[in-house]
Amino acid sequence: MMQVTQSGSFQHAAVLREFGCEHSLLSRPDGSASFVQGDTTVLAGVYGPAEVMVSKESFDRATLEVTLKPKVGMPGVAERSKEQCIRQTCEAALLTRLHPRTSITLSLQTVHDDGALLACCLNAACMALMDAGLPMHCLFCGVCCAIDQQGTIKLDPTAREEKESRAVMTFALDSTDCRVMMSSTKGSYTAAELQQCIAVCQRASESIFQFYRDSVSRRYCKA
Amino acid sequence: MFLFAFHPEANVANSKEAMLCCVKEKIGEAVLPGDLLAFEIQKSENKREKLICGPGLRRDGEDVFVCKSGILRHKEPNLYWIDLQQRRYVPAKGESVIGIVTAKSGDVFKVDVGGSEQASLSYLAFEGATKRNRPNVQVGDLVYAQFIIANKDMEPELVCIDSCGRANGMGVFGAGGLLFKVSLGLVRKLLSPQSEIVKDLEKIFPFEMVIGLNGRIWVKAKTTQQTLIVANILESCENMTTEQRRSIFGRVSENVL
Numbered sequence: 001m002m003q004v005t006q007s008g009s010f011q012h013a014a015v016l017r018e019f020g021c022e023h024s025l026l027s028r029p030d031g032s033a034s035f036v037q038g039d040t041t042v043l044a045g046v047y048g049p050a051e052v053m054v055s056k057e058s059f060d061r062a063t064l065e066v067t068l069k070p071k072v073g074m075p076g077v078a079e080r081s082k083e084q085c086i087r088q089t090c091e092a093a094l095l096t097r098l099h100p101r102t103s104i105t106l107s108l109q110t111v112h113d114d115g116a117l118l119a120c121c122l123n124a125a126c127m128a129l130m131d132a133g134l135p136m137h138c139l140f141c142g143v144c145c146a147i148d149q150q151g152t153i154k155l156d157p158t159a160r161e162e163k164e165s166r167a168v169m170t171f172a173l174d175s176t177d178c179r180v181m182m183s184s185t186k187g188s189y190t191a192a193e194l195q196q197c198i199a200v201c202q203r204a205s206e207s208i209f210q211f212y213r214d215s216v217s218r219r220y221c222k223a
Numbered sequence: 224m225f226l227f228a229f230h231p232e233a234n235v236a237n238s239k240e241a242m243l244c245c246v247k248e249k250i251g252e253a254v255l256p257g258d259l260l261a262f263e264i265q266k267s268e269n270k271r272e273k274l275i276c277g278p279g280l281r282r283d284g285e286d287v288f289v290c291k292s293g294i295l296r297h298k299e300p301n302l303y304w305i306d307l308q309q310r311r312y313v314p315a316k317g318e319s320v321i322g323i324v325t326a327k328s329g330d331v332f333k334v335d336v337g338g339s340e341q342a343s344l345s346y347l348a349f350e351g352a353t354k355r356n357r358p359n360v361q362v363g364d365l366v367y368a369q370f371i372i373a374n375k376d377m378e379p380e381l382v383c384i385d386s387c388g389r390a391n392g393m394g395v396f397g398a399g400g401l402l403f404k405v406s407l408g409l410v411r412k413l414l415s416p417q418s419e420i421v422k423d424l425e426k427i428f429p430f431e432m433v434i435g436l437n438g439r440i441w442v443k444a445k446t447t448q449q450t451l452i453v454a455n456i457l458e459s460c461e462n463m464t465t466e467q468r469r470s471i472f473g474r475v476s477e478n479v480l
Contacts, residue, residue, distance in 0.1 A: 030311040048311065049339045095281075095290060099313075100375055102339035130256065133309035135281070135290040138257040175257045217253035220294050220308075 016143075016156045016204050017116075019211065021123075023131050023219050029107075031132020035124035037156060039114035042121050044128035048104030056103065061096035068108045068121060082118050082184075086125055089172040089182045093126075095135040104134065115158040116144035118170040118184060123208065130216070139175035141208040143201040144168065147189055153200055169197050173205040175212075250297045254305065258289040272301070279305025308408045312337045312437035314373035319393070321402070321435030322381060324364045332360060334368070334381055337404075337437045344368060348382035350390035358395070365397035365441060367433055396433060400443030401450050407438050409461045420460060423469060424453070427476045 017038030026032035029045035049062055056063050066087040068079045090106065106128065108121050122142025129136060146157040146165035154161055162168050167187030171180050180198060189197075246260040254260075262274065276282060279291040280303060289295075293307030312320075314336060322334035325341060332344040344366065349358040360366070368381035383393040413420055413434055424432075430444035430453055440457060444450045452475060460468050 024308075030309075049313065050311070051339055098375060099339065130292045132311065133291050133293075133307050135279075136256040137281075137288070137290060139255055175255070213253070213255055216255060216292050220253045 016207065017158075019123075019208070021127050021211075021215055023127065023215070029128075029132070031128045031130070031134070033124055033127035033131050034111075035120055035127060037116055037120045037123070038158065039112055040116055040120045041111035042117070042124040043109045043111055044121075044124035045107045046104065046128045046132040046134070047107075048132065048134065049099040049102035050105070052101060052103035057101045060100050062094070062099040063103045064091050064094065064096065064106065065103065066090070066106045066108070066125075069110065071110045071113060082121065085118060085170075085172075085182055085184050086121055089122060089140055090125060090129065092181055093136050093138055093140050093174070094129065095137055098135050113159065115160075115162045116142075116156050116170070118142060119144040119156070122170075122172050127212070127215075130212075139209065139212060140172050140181055141175070141205050141212070142170060142172050143204050143208070144170045145197050145201055147187070147193055147197070151193075153193075153197055155200060155204055167193070169194070169201075171198060171201045173202060175209050178202045178205055246295070246297075246303065249295050252295060253292065254289045254295050255292050256290050260287045260289065260295075260303075262287070275302045277302060277304025279307060306408075308406060310406050310438065312407060314338045314342065314370055314379040314437075316370050316373045318373070318436040319367065319369045320381075320437040321433060321439040321441060322366050322368060322437075323402075324360055324362050324366060327360075327362060334366060336379070336381075337439065338379065340378055342370070342373075342379040342381045344381040344383070348384055349394060350384050350388065360395055364395050365402060366395050367393050367435065369393060397441055400431070400441050401454050402439060402441045403454050403458060404438050405440060405458060406461055407436070409457070410434055410436060410438055410440070413440075419465065420468065423472045424456070427453075427472060 019035065019037045021036065022034045024032060025034055026045055029047050031046040032044060034041065034043045052063055064087055066083045068083050068086070069075055070079055106125055108124065110117065119142030122140060126140050130139070144156055146154045146162055147167040148154060148165045154165070157165065157168065165187065167185065167189040169183065169185040172182035173179065174181050246262050249260065276287060279289060279293055280287055281290045289305060291305050291307050293305040295303065296306050297303050320336050322336045322342060324332050325335050326333040330346055332346065333341045334344050336342050346352060346357055352358045366383060368383045370379055371382050372380040383390060385391045412418060428444065428449055430442055430449065433441040442450055442453045444453055456471065456475065
């Protein structure tokens with residue numbers, strides 16, 4: 001469903017690529033999920049609450065570790081910075097105080113990257129944490145948008161659109177109030193454009209949360 | 224599980240309209256973390272009503288919200304909980320589990336129960352054990368024990384006796400037989416009072432089975448082949464419907480005889 005509306009001086013095309021997910025596809029981790037957005041695919045596995053090394057343990061909360069592996073090559077600085085973004089979002093959503101002195105490990109593997117990778121990682125992470133049965137006080141989703149040279153806001157850009165745009169932004173939004181939990185932006189944009197992008201992403205996140213709900217009810221009602 | 228009282232005049236309406244759902248509509252449906260549950264409070268009665276929140280539900284001030292995804296269940300008169308499919312075990316007081324002894328240090332055995340920490344089992348917590356008469360437990364043995372201390376702040380502790388000092392089926396076991404792991408949901412289904420799976424299994428051939436709430440099952444039948452058959456059936460019947468399970472069990476019992 002294509003929506004092109006003109007509000008003020010901005011135009012935006014508010015359509016997400018087709019997305020899908022799969023639950024519990026891996027047998028060893030406590031929770032696993034795979035999330036597909038267009039051609040971008042990310043696989044996530046969660047282990048926890050499990051034993052933790054004494055040097056890393058925290059007396060009052062669970063220690064969350066995130067590893068993101070790219071499709072080819074060794075993980076580099078870009079992967080490390082994405083890991084930190086994902087870790088901070090997950091720590092804000094999980095009830096880590098219920099499992100002190102334990103570790104929760106989240107492993108993400110990029111199966112294919114065609115733009116909006118951080119947003120897809122966030123969605124796969126949220127589905128995997130839900131699948132593992134870890135207590136959370138809200139759900140989160142990742143939405144990516146790009147501003148191209150003409151000023152049009154494009155939601156869920158492909159890799160080619162990301163390269164041609166002047167700014168790329170990824171937001172993590174929570175499920176209770178649709179507020180921004182984490183933002184990661186690249187490029188140049190004005191403050192008004194930032195607010196417009198946040199509004200567009202908040203509208204798009206509603207469809208992702210509805211999809212979470214549908215997939216969970218399909219999974220439990222089938223069993 | 225914890226108890227709390229609901230004041231009849233409490234106003235449950237708040238700004239999170241989208242997530243707020245009446246609990247009666249949601250019983251038997253899947254709910255997600257972050258959903259707030261509204262309970263219908265009868266304003267005519269002035270007495271306080273008690274509500275029991277089971278696993279998966281948490282209280283935040285006066286609100287009850289869901290913290291794990293699953294199906295909301297209700298048992299009369301006032302018990303609510305979330306039924307979820309989980310694989311990782313978290314120790315809880317009073318649960319009986321199968322543990323593997325990993326170390327003997329002084330007066331205490333360290334037992335692996337599949338949780339985040341190893342549990343401790345004192346050598347005096349066996350029937351008829353005294354300081355001179357130590358129980359015969361070696362590293363690598365299987366024990367069926369119950370948690371007396373299991374919370375998030377302390378190391379879990381197990382005992383192999385009940386409050387009267389009798390073993391009551393607990394203790395070391397497992398000469399021969401096979402130990403394997405399944406999901407926690409299947410274990411709860413097997414341990415429920417009128418379990419259909421257990422009734423179907425009894426018809427195939429006789430065997431011994433010990434079920435631990437930490438997802439571990441030990442089986443032993445007359446021959447190794449029968450033991451392996453039972454283990455395979457149990458591991459695979461998690462995701463089957465009743466008809467599929469009955470057809471598989473029927474085929475197995477025909478082949479065995």
